Amino acid sequence: MDYKKDDFITRLYHGEIVPIEQMVQSDTKYQAIFEKQLEASTLLLQSFSHEQEKLLVEYQNCLQQTNAYLQEKAFSYGLKFGVSFFLEAIKL
Numbered sequence: 001m002d003y004k005k006d007d008f009i010t011r012l013y014h015g016e017i018v019p020i021e022q023m024v025q026s027d028t029k030y031q032a033i034f035e036k037q038l039e040a041s042t043l044l045l046q047s048f049s050h051e052q053e054k055l056l057v058e059y060q061n062c063l064q065q066t067n068a069y070l071q072e073k074a075f076s077y078g079l080k081f082g083v084s085f086f087l088e089a090i091k092l
Contacts, residue, residue, distance in 0.1 A: 019075055020071050041056075041060070044056065
């Protein structure tokens with residue numbers, strides 16, 4: 001099958017579309033929550049010793065890795081589920 005450059009699947013395959021980024025770009029609720037998180041993190045870091053700051057940053061990095069992994073798994077599962085649903089629906 002020959003895909004055009006602006007084809008959704010081709011763009012997704014080449015990493016031009018990042019679903020999680022698309023979901024939160026214009027989500028004002030997410031932006032507000034993220035801003036509160038950033039403010040709280042900044043205040044917390046200012047009150048920490050250097051060692052505590054390093055531990056918090058390490059913890060935050062672990063959280064980001066965990067969340068990224070879960071998002072990837074959820075995307076993969078959701079895509080597989082959607083395809084399975086579609087295949088069952090066309091059998092009807």
